[in-house]
Amino acid sequence: MKTIIEVKDLNLSVPEKQLFKQLSFSVPANKLTCMTGENGVGKTTLAKYLLRSFTKDDQHIKFAVKRTQVQYVPQLRNIDDEFPLSIHDFVALGLHRSHFLWHSRNERQLLKKVLAETQLANIQKEALGAASGGEKQRAFLAQALCAEPKLLILDEATASLDKDAKHKLLQLISKQVAEKDITVLFITHDNELIARYADYELILSAQQGKLIERERATDAAI
Numbered sequence: 001m002k003t004i005i006e007v008k009d010l011n012l013s014v015p016e017k018q019l020f021k022q023l024s025f026s027v028p029a030n031k032l033t034c035m036t037g038e039n040g041v042g043k044t045t046l047a048k049y050l051l052r053s054f055t056k057d058d059q060h061i062k063f064a065v066k067r068t069q070v071q072y073v074p075q076l077r078n079i080d081d082e083f084p085l086s087i088h089d090f091v092a093l094g095l096h097r098s099h100f101l102w103h104s105r106n107e108r109q110l111l112k113k114v115l116a117e118t119q120l121a122n123i124q125k126e127a128l129g130a131a132s133g134g135e136k137q138r139a140f141l142a143q144a145l146c147a148e149p150k151l152l153i154l155d156e157a158t159a160s161l162d163k164d165a166k167h168k169l170l171q172l173i174s175k176q177v178a179e180k181d182i183t184v185l186f187i188t189h190d191n192e193l194i195a196r197y198a199d200y201e202l203i204l205s206a207q208q209g210k211l212i213e214r215e216r217a218t219d220a221a222i
């Protein structure tokens with residue numbers, strides 16, 4: 001199995017609490033892995049630690065990608081109703097800027113493609129602040145996709161979405177995994193989404209982690 005992250009014997013603590021003890025796991029490449037576990041087990045802390053590990057030489061963590069190839073999408077951020085950017089301009093912030101102040105033709109093409117893939121093309125001129133929760137979350141995803149990541153880490157991206165919006169988001173994400181060279185690590189508590197979309201589940205519990213392969217359930221089984 002080709003892997004994108006390998007963690008071996010990692011101890012991780014926050015003040016006054018050890019979260020993980022000799023934690024070892026790997027994340028399969030080009031798959032959708034759901035990271036699960038009870039509230040407070042340390043999912044977000046672990047994800048952020050993995051990202052920080054690029055800046056120091058941590059012998060317990062090995063990535064098959066560079067930091068610039070990783071995007072982290074945090075839980076739905078509070079975007080004020082008056083937020084002054086359009087969806088288009090917000091998503092475009094994710095483009096790798098060349099030396100110029102304007103976007104290159106390739107960047108404009110990439111932006112157009114990403115807006116279409118995330119089903120935002122029709123509403124791209126609207127203010128992000130006025131968008132629904134599902135549209136905002138798709139805009140965050142689109143901004144991350146503009147950086148053409150090889151690894152995308154999504155932290156509870158569906159937590160505040162209704163059933164339709166969360167399935168729509170996961171269908172978009174699954175399509176990315178199926179069609180591109182991209183691996184997704186998706187932190188979630190949502191058993192329905194795990195059953196439907198996860199290729200693997202990384203279960204964090206009692207300071208340890210266990211990776212299991214999942215059979216994707218069909219509509220009828222849920």
Ligand SMILES: Nc1ncnc2c1ncn2[C@@H]1O[C@H](COP(=O)(O)OP(=O)(O)OP(=O)(O)O)[C@@H](O)[C@H]1O
Nearest residue numbers: 014015017019037038039040041042043044045046
């Ligand atoms: N900077 C910090 N200082 C002290 N304690 C912290 C700090 N960051 C996190 N913690 C604690 O570490 C534990 C793990 O937090 P974390 O947010 O990683 O859990 P989680 O599994 O992502 O939880 P949830 O599912 O509720 O989002 C919690 O008990 C939290 O209060």
